[in-house]
Amino acid sequence: MNSSNKTITVIGSGLIGRSWAMVFASGGYNVKIYDNQPGQAAKAIKEIRKQLEELEAAHMLRGELNATQQIALFSNYDDLAQALEGAFFVQECVFEQLEVKQNVFQDIERLAGKDVILSSSTSCLVPSNVFSKVQNKSRCIVSHPVNPPYYVKLVELVPHPETASTVMDTTHALMTEVGQAPVRLKKEIDGFALNRVQAAIIAESWRLVQDGIISVKDIDLVMSEGLGMRYAFIGPMETMHLNAPEGLEDYMKRYGEGIQRVLTSFGPVPEFSNEGAKTIVNEMCELIPSDQEHLSARKERRDQLLMKLAKLKKDH
Numbered sequence: 001m002n003s004s005n006k007t008i009t010v011i012g013s014g015l016i017g018r019s020w021a022m023v024f025a026s027g028g029y030n031v032k033i034y035d036n037q038p039g040q041a042a043k044a045i046k047e048i049r050k051q052l053e054e055l056e057a058a059h060m061l062r063g064e065l066n067a068t069q070q071i072a073l074f075s076n077y078d079d080l081a082q083a084l085e086g087a088f089f090v091q092e093c094v095f096e097q098l099e100v101k102q103n104v105f106q107d108i109e110r111l112a113g114k115d116v117i118l119s120s121s122t123s124c125l126v127p128s129n130v131f132s133k134v135q136n137k138s139r140c141i142v143s144h145p146v147n148p149p150y151y152v153k154l155v156e157l158v159p160h161p162e163t164a165s166t167v168m169d170t171t172h173a174l175m176t177e178v179g180q181a182p183v184r185l186k187k188e189i190d191g192f193a194l195n196r197v198q199a200a201i202i203a204e205s206w207r208l209v210q211d212g213i214i215s216v217k218d219i220d221l222v223m224s225e226g227l228g229m230r231y232a233f234i235g236p237m238e239t240m241h242l243n244a245p246e247g248l249e250d251y252m253k254r255y256g257e258g259i260q261r262v263l264t265s266f267g268p269v270p271e272f273s274n275e276g277a278k279t280i281v282n283e284m285c286e287l288i289p290s291d292q293e294h295l296s297a298r299k300e301r302r303d304q305l306l307m308k309l310a311k312l313k314k315d316h
């Protein structure tokens with residue numbers, strides 16, 4: 001990392017933009033925040049200040065600097081050119097709309113220095129679409145975070161077919177330095193890795209409920225009290241490696257055939273908005289009504305537990 005250039009520009013100051021800004025500041029970076037809604041970036045910094053103070057009080061502040069020092073690292077801009085001045089890395093966090101992102105990157109390329117890395121937070125768009133209007137695609141990359149990035153540290157790094165390996169390496173080093181957990185995809189693919197695995201889990205859970213095998217409540221328990229207990233610390237590969245006396249090869253000798261048999265019995269892609277889907281939605285809403293009061297309470301609980309889990313993982 002070029003230590004003389006410690007400035008990062010965050011484009012878009014919504015939920016994810018604010019989170020990225022906090023993550024970068026925790027690593028000691030100057031963070032310039034730009035939003036095309038006048039006054040929005042300034043509002044975001046006020047909100048960040050409040051959050052950092054709360055985190056400090058809860059002893060959950062990340063990084064070596066205290067909240068006051070971190071707050072001093074932020075500046076807000078309503079002008080894109082000024083926001084980009086002096087930055088070596090740009091993290092885009094605007095609306096998840098292809099055209100909006102394409103145009104934002106076209107504007108950024110025009111105004112940023114030629115070595116500046118252009119990174120997108122997109123969850124669902126592939127780099128070859130996001131960066132189609134950028135001329136020098138070798139400096140472009142997707143850095144896909146997981147919400148909330150302050151506690152869930154995974155970042156999927158997804159290259160455009162033309163992304164330079166040095167750009168992947170620099171981004172990986174930056175993410176590691178600020179305390180995130182980056183993973184490299186070797187090629188772009190729809191859904192990246194996280195959302196593909198998530199879609200597989202959603203599909204089979206949905207089918208099991210739809211086919212009358214298990215209730216909504218109990219399939220969630222299968223994850224939260226079963227698989228999820230391990231998955232917070234070890235992935236599916238290590239889980240298998242540890243679940244047979246002689247490791248992964250042994251595991252596959254014992255269980256491979258059974259897994260293949262189950263896999264061939266999986267049903268088709270589920271329908272998520274037909275009559276059957278309504279029954280599933282109703283069953284969920286009986287457990288947790290979908291009004292703001294109930295949802296907020298459950299979100300708060302989720303974030304509190306995530307915070308404690310992040311702390312547990314940090315201490316081990």
Ligand SMILES: NC(=O)c1ccc[n+]([C@@H]2O[C@H](COP(=O)([O-])OP(=O)(O)OC[C@H]3O[C@@H](n4cnc5c(N)ncnc54)[C@H](O)[C@@H]3O)[C@@H](O)[C@H]2O)c1
Nearest residue numbers: 012013014015016035036093094095096121122123145147
């Ligand atoms: N929310 C999540 O859980 C999540 C998780 C991972 C990735 N992402 C991705 O992060 C990105 C941002 O999502 P979000 O949830 O923060 O959205 P958001 O709607 O909360 O924030 C978007 C912000 O971008 C600003 N904006 C819109 N167009 C702009 C432009 N042309 N120039 C500058 N600013 C502009 C808006 O004013 C707003 O402040 C999306 O691509 C999303 O897919 C979101």
Ligand SMILES: *[C@@H]1O[C@H](CO)[C@@H](O)[C@H](O)[C@H]1NC(C)=O
Nearest residue numbers: 056064065066067068069070
């Ligand atoms: C934060 O750290 C700075 C520099 O060490 C120090 O001057 C300041 O008093 C600290 N602030 C708080 C609230 O601890």
Ligand SMILES: *[C@@H]1O[C@H](CO)[C@@H](O)[C@H](O)[C@H]1NC(C)=O
Nearest residue numbers: 114115116136138139164167
């Ligand atoms: C394209 O981007 C790469 C990677 O940042 C950079 O090294 C190179 O100088 C750029 N090329 C041009 C023509 O701007």
